[in-house]
Amino acid sequence: MSEQIQKEVQRRRTFAIISHPDAGKTTLTEKLLLFAGAIQIAGSVKARKASRHATSDWMEIEKQRGISVASSVMQMEYRDCVINLLDTPGHQDFSEDTYRVLTAVDAALMVIDAANGVEPQTRRLLQVCRARNTPILTFINKMDREVKAPLDLLDEIERELGMAVVPFTWPVGMGKTFAGVMDLRADQMRVFSAGEDRLRNDDEIIAPLANPALDERFGDDMLDARNDVELVSEATPAFDSEAFLAGKQTPMFFGSAINNFGVREILDALVELAPPPGERSTIQRVIEPTEKKFSGVVFKIQANMDPAHRDRIAFVRVASGHFERGMKLKVVRSGKELKPNTVVSFLSQRRELLDDAFAGDIIGIPNHGVLQLGDTLTEGESLQFTGLPFFAPEMFRSVEVADPLRTKQLRAGLTQLGEEGAIQVFRPMAGSILLLGAVGQLQFEVVAHRLEHEYGVKARITPSRYTLARWITCDEADGGERELKRFIDANQHRLAHDAVDAVALLVDYAHELRAIEQNWPKIKFHALREHA
Ligand code: G4P
Secondary structure (H helix, E strand, C coil): CCHHHHHHHHCEEEEEEEECCCCCHHHHHHHHHHHCCCCCCCCHHHHHHHHHHHHCCCCHHHHHHCCCCCCCEEEEEECCEEEEEECCCCCHHHHHHHHHHHCCCCEEEEEEECCCCCCHHHHHHHHHHHHCCCCEEEEEECCCCCCCCHHHHHHHHHHHHCCEEEECEEEECCHHHCCEEEECCCCEEEECCCCCCCCCCCCEEECCCCCHHHHHHHHHHHHHHHHHHHHHHHHCCCCCHHHHHCCCEEEEEECEHHHCECHHHHHHHHHHCCCCCCCEEECCCEECCCCCCCEEEEEEEEECCCCCCCCEEEEEEEEECEEECCCCEEECCCCCEECCCCCEECECCCCEECCEEECCCEEEEEECCCCCCCCEEECCCCCCECCCCEECCCEEEEEEECCHHHHHHHHHHHHHHHHHCCCEEEEECCCCCEEEEECCHHHHHHHHHHHHHHHCCCEEEEECCCCEEEEEECCHHHCHHHHHHHHHHHHHHHEEECCCCCEEEEECCHHHHHHHHHHCCCCEEECEECCC
């Protein structure tokens, strides 16, 4: 293994922010970029969002609904570390996309609105992180408001997460009397002052925490905070890096993103606590990030990010090796060779041409249908990364084109949107009407909108009787392909192919599925498909 690769991997940190809408993810993202020096003036993330709205057709739907449909990647340098921040769409209808983004990170930052505590969307995202044992850092935001008592928050998070919470900072006061946070490890207090959009480096620090000047200045709030800390230090375990890395403990920080307060502590924690890229599993073997040869996996495809280009970008998480522009890559699924010359990285807010990348980095490869979600890219070795989830849809619609002459465009559009993971497209074995499957209602609306604006197809999307889908397989020991064929022959009327030609069973009712499962004990029915 080369020393350079080793060094570069060690300094990578790749994470995503998970939160319920409105908890402050956009604000914190912006402040992280500000503190890392990637932007000079806060407001540009939002401004960029706004300008995208103004120029992009399909983002129109995002504007109308005031939610973030797309997710993006930002890279910044801080204290000699390269930090990759993957944005996740907050709306629950897009959780499928979010789940896949979470497979590409090594840690997650959970942002909680201190007034609301743990909210539904955060809970769902947490479950995904928990299932993957992703280390989680916790940021309690909006301490400048009247919020829940910190002890109650700690208790709530501990219960919801099912893991120990270890406070690294503790707030003194809240709302109008928010005085700042005690840094329990550095034994000092950082005094709050309402922040500006620009970065300042003149926070007032008072040390040590035992300093009576603190009690004089902050009175009862200080006393309460001291009592809390005493209670907490008895009741919570010491921070244990191994437990954190195994997803069993989370360090907790308090702050106010909008006021730039507590943001530096988060960046420091990412650098000091969050792990560099680790090994990743393929069907064939385990891949070390420091291996010399490049490998990576497509975890997201997005069309038309830049309306001027009308391109489709495959987001690839680098798993190992050293990526250099112009190098030849093999798409393992198809055996095709790819020589991307225009690979982009996502330095701060601009898209830039990328020269090289290492494990943990995200590279964007413009492509025209050559890459699909879940694809593995290598320098030649046949590997297939595991763990990229496709969830069985929970809602179905039939889709037809209003003008039959545009059937071809409809199919082309749906193929692309299907490959992107924006929607799941099923081709029933019997009949010619295509089915759309989604996890959330909003996905149908986005697809109808995009079909019209990007492919010039007015689609008729009508209710379908199906409510459940299951992918089917059969183990070799149970008869393998032969048994599968027997099942397919007998059930043609309720089977369909998905975007990657995997066969799925579609049923109207849950009890129908149970009956089929009983009749076909050798067939396996999956609610989750892991890779293409
Ligand atoms: P999101 O991406 O998680 O959806 O949240 P976002 O950052 O957009 O923040 C949601 C709202 O919360 C915004 O107010 C934002 O200004 C506010 N906010 C974020 N951090 C803090 C904080 O530390 N303290 C307080 N008091 N508010 C905070 P908004 O009125 O919805 O938007 P805007 O008009 O301020 O842009």
